[in-house]
Amino acid sequence: MKAAVYFDKGDIRYVDRPIPTIDDDEVLIKMQACGLCGTDIHKAIGRGVEPETVLGHEVSGEIVKVGRQVESYEVGDRVFVAHHVPCFTCDQCRRGAYSLCPQFKQTNLDPGGFSEYIRVPGLHVKHTMGKIPNEMSFETGALVEPVACCIHGFESINYHPGDSVLIMGAGQIGCIQIQIAKYLMAGNIFVSDINPYRLKQSLELGADYAIDSRSEDLVEKIMNITNGKGVNTVIISAGISSLLSQAMECVSRGGTVLVFAPFQNHLVPIPAARFFNDEVKIVGSYSSNPYNYTVAIEMLKKNVFNVNKMITHRFPLSQLNEAIDCAHSPEEQVLKVIITP
Ligand SMILES: [Zn+2]
Numbered sequence: 001m002k003a004a005v006y007f008d009k010g011d012i013r014y015v016d017r018p019i020p021t022i023d024d025d026e027v028l029i030k031m032q033a034c035g036l037c038g039t040d041i042h043k044a045i046g047r048g049v050e051p052e053t054v055l056g057h058e059v060s061g062e063i064v065k066v067g068r069q070v071e072s073y074e075v076g077d078r079v080f081v082a083h084h085v086p087c088f089t090c091d092q093c094r095r096g097a098y099s100l101c102p103q104f105k106q107t108n109l110d111p112g113g114f115s116e117y118i119r120v121p122g123l124h125v126k127h128t129m130g131k132i133p134n135e136m137s138f139e140t141g142a143l144v145e146p147v148a149c150c151i152h153g154f155e156s157i158n159y160h161p162g163d164s165v166l167i168m169g170a171g172q173i174g175c176i177q178i179q180i181a182k183y184l185m186a187g188n189i190f191v192s193d194i195n196p197y198r199l200k201q202s203l204e205l206g207a208d209y210a211i212d213s214r215s216e217d218l219v220e221k222i223m224n225i226t227n228g229k230g231v232n233t234v235i236i237s238a239g240i241s242s243l244l245s246q247a248m249e250c251v252s253r254g255g256t257v258l259v260f261a262p263f264q265n266h267l268v269p270i271p272a273a274r275f276f277n278d279e280v281k282i283v284g285s286y287s288s289n290p291y292n293y294t295v296a297i298e299m300l301k302k303n304v305f306n307v308n309k310m311i312t313h314r315f316p317l318s319q320l321n322e323a324i325d326c327a328h329s330p331e332e333q334v335l336k337v338i339i340t341p
Pocket residue numbers: 037038039057058145146
C-alpha cells in the first residue's frame with residue numbers, strides 16, 4: 001500500500017508500506033477521506049514529530065477486514081475513527097479530563113490517517129470508531145473529529161443560550177465554531193481575522209460581524225457594538241499567544257476566554273484585576289473525548305454544518321506536501337483541506 005510519510009520539514013514522501021495485519025479485536029479500514037488538521041500542518045512544518053511518522057487523524061473509510069472477536073462491525077461498513085483513547089480509570093479520567101489521561105496520546109491508529117489502509121486497534125474499535133450513515137459522504141465523516149474537538153471546547157465553558165461570542169481566527173476550526181455557536185442559539189457572533197476571504201466566508205456561515213483586525217481596532221469595535229459590555233465568550237482559535245491580552249479586553253464581566261489553539265510558551269500580559277473584580281475566566285481545551293464523537297456525528301447528520309462551504313480543497317495522498325503548502329498559504333482561499341486515497 002501507499003502512505004504519505006513525514007521525514008523532515010517540507011519532506012513528505014509517498015512510499016510503499018506493508019498493509020498492517022490485524023489482531024482478533026481489530027479492524028482494517030481503507031481510508032476514503034482524511035482531513036488535514038492545523039496540528040498536522042504545525043507538526044509538518046515545525047519539525048514537531050519523529051521522522052517516518054504518518055500524520056492524519058480525521059479519518060473516514062470503509063472496513064475491509066474484521067477480527068474474529070469484533071461483533072459490532074462488518075466488512076463494508078462505512079466508519080469514522082479518531083486517534084486517541086483515554087483509559088477511563090486514571091485520576092484525570094475520574095475527573096472527566098479524558099484528553100489529559102496519560103494513555104491518551106500513547107494510543108494511535110496504525111500507521112496514521114494519511115495512509116491507504118489503516119489498522120484500527122481494539123481500544124479504538126470500542127471507543128473512537130462509529131458508523132457513518134449511507135447518505136453521508138466520507139468527507140463529511142472526516143469532520144467528526146474536528147467537530148468533536150469544538151464540542152469539547154464548548155463543554156469546557158459556562159455557555160448560556162443568548163451569549164455573545166467572539167471567535168478569533170476564522171480558519172477551519174473557527175468556521176466550525178461559528179456554526180456550533182449559531183446552533184446553540186448564541187446572541188451576536190463576532191469573528192476576527194486578517195484574511196479577507198475567511199472573513200467573508202465566516203459571514204456566510206453565520207457570523208453577524210466579521211472584523212478585519214489589521215484595518216480595524218478589534219477591542220474598540222467590540223466595545224462599540226456591545227455598548228461597552230464586551231462579549232460573554234471569547235474563543236481563541238489562532239495559535240498566536242498575544243491574542244490572549246486582546247481577548248481579556250474583549251470579554252465581558254463574568255465572561256470566559258477559551259484558548260483553543262496551541263500557543264508558544266510566551267509570557268503574555270493580562271489585566272489581572274479582572275479575575276476578582278469581574279469574575280472573568282480563562283479556560284483551555286485540548287482535543288476531544290469519546291463522548292464527543294456521538295454528539296458530533298448527530299450534529300453532522302442534522303446538517304448543522306455547511307460542509308460544501310467548509311471544504312475548499314481536495315488533494316490525493318500522493319500530494320500531501322502540496323496540500324500542506326496550500327493550507328497555510330496566505331494567498332490561497334482555503335478553509336478545510338481533505339486528503340483522498
Ligand atoms: Zn485535529
